[in-house]
Amino acid sequence: MGSDVEEIKKKLDIVEVINRMLPLKKRGRHYVACCPFHQEKTPSFTVSPEMQIFKCFGCGKGGDVFNFYQEFNHTDFRESLEELAKIAGIKLINNYDEGQNKNRKKILEINIEVAKFYHYILTKHKLGETAKKYVIDRGISLDTIKQFGIGFSPDQQSLIINYLQKKGFSESDLIATGTFGKSNYGNRLYDRFTSRLVFPLIDFRGQILGFSGRVLPGAKKEAGKYINSPETEIYHKSQMVFGLNLAKDSIRQDNTVIVVEGEFDMISPYQAGINNIVAVKGTAFTEEQLQLLRRYAETLVLALDADFAGNHAAIRSIELAEKLDFDIKVVDLLGKFKDPDEAVRDNPDWFKTRIQSAVPFWDFIINSAINTYGVETNKGKKQVLDMTLPFIARIKSEVIQSDYLHKLATMIGSDTDSVKKEMNKKQVNQYQDLAKTVLIEKEPEHDKRDEMEERLVVLIMGAKNIVKVAKRVSQQLQFATIKWQKIIDLILSGVIDWEKPLDHVPEELKDIFGGTFLTAQGEIMESIHRKNEIDKLMAKLISQDLKNIIADSAKRVAKFEREDNEVELQKAEKENIEALFKLSKWQKLQK
C-alpha cells in the first residue's frame, strides 16, 4: 500500500487536485482559499506546492493530498486511494477489494439494482400501476420520475429478493444494505419498503446510499407513513441532503440554496425550473448537512412548514446556520398553502415570486409573532416581545440588532430604548441559566502542554537561524510531548535542507513537520517579539516542570522522613529547594 501512496503522491500535484474541488488563488509561494472545513471570510487555508501539503491557520486542519481528499469528501482512506489513483492514472498494485471497502462497494452495487428494480415496477409493471397514477396525478412527469429514479416496492416481496439472489447476492449482503430485514418468526427476508413509493437517497457524488419510502394514500398500513433506510455502513441520516446531486451546480451558480422538508416539496419546484433546491428530512438540520450546503452557497432560503419557528430543534438549526455565516431567509407562503409542493402545483410562478421576496429570518420572526398575537392589546404586545426578543438578542451584529429593535418598537408602538431594556432583562436571565449549566457541564481541564510546545516549535521554525534558536531552547527545556522533542532533535541533527524541508524528514513526522513549518512561514513577526514570546513560553513550560519536581520531591521528603532514611532525605530536600529556587527565577521571566 505504501508504494501506491508514494506513487500517487509523485504523480499528483496537490495544488491541481485541491483546485478541482476548491478554487485556489496564488499568493506568494503558496496557494490560498477560504477554508472548506471552518467558516471564514479571509482565506487562511494554505497549500504549499513545495511541500505538497495543506494547512489551515484558522482551524488547524492540515495534511497531504490524501488527508484533504478524505476530509473534503467524507470518504475513508481506501476510497480516497482509489479515487486519487484514478486521477493520477495509476493502476493500484494491491487488491483493495477487501474488508470494509468491499462491503461498501457491495452495498452500493445492490442499491443500484434495488433502485432499478423498483423503478421498473413503477414505470413498466402492472404491480406499479396504482402508484404510477398517484405520482402522475401529483403532477410529476415521467421524465422527472426517471430523473429522480422514483420507484415502487411491490407487495410481492419475493420478486425483488429472488431477483437479487439470482444475481448472486447473499442474504447477509442484502441485510447489510438496510433495505432488507429478517423476521423473527419464519426466518425469512422481508423488504422494508414493501407497498411503498420509494425515493433513492443519493449523495452529492451521485451514489445511492439508501432509500426513503412513503405509503400511498388509502393504503392500510400500520407502519409509519414515511420510512428511511436504517443507518448502514454507508447511509447516515445526519449527512443526507436530498436532491443535492441534481441541484448542486445551480446552488453554486446562484450562491443560494432553497431548503424544503419532503421529497415532493423538492421535486415539484425542481420540475418547475427552480433548480437550486434540496430537502432535509424534518425541520432540524444537522451541522454536517449545513456544512455540506455551505460549500455551495452563502444564502440559505428556508421554505419549511409554517410552524417551524415554534420548533426548538428548528431554532437550534438556525443558530447553527448563523454560526456558519449563512445569510438566512424565509419563504412565507402567506398561509395559502401548507407546503411548497402544494404551492407549486397550484401556481409555480406565484411560488417563484414568494422565493424572490423571501425575507430575512428576523423579519419573518417579527411578522409571524405580530400575525399570531396582534399588537392591539398589551397582552398581545407582551407576547410579541416574548417571542421575538430571544431571537433578536442573538443577532451578532450590533448594527443589525439595533435596526431590528427599532423596527420592532415601531411595530408595537413603543420606543427603541424600552424594547432594548426589555431585551437586556431577558438576556440577564438567560445568562444566569447559562452560567448554571456551564458550572454543571464544565469541561475537564484541558492539557495545555501540547499546545504550548507546538507554539514554541512554530516560533522556532519561523526564526532566521532555526538551528541556533532550537539549540538555545533545547539546552534549557525538555519537551514533554514526544513528537515535538523528535522534531527539535531532527532540527538539531542538521540534516534538514530548509529549501526542501521535507526531504530528510522521516515519513511518520512529515505531516506534522510540514504543517508546523508552513504555519511558521505564514506568520510575519519582528525577531524581538519572537524572542520575547519564546522566552515567556519557555519560562512557563520550565516552571511547569519545576512545579512537578517540587510536588514530587516534597512527597519523597515526607516519605524518607517517615522512614528515617537520612541519605535519601537530604537528596530529596536538596532537589526540592533547588527547584523552588529556580522556579522563583523562571516565574519572574514569565511576566
Ligand SMILES: [Zn+2]
Ligand atoms: Zn480551517
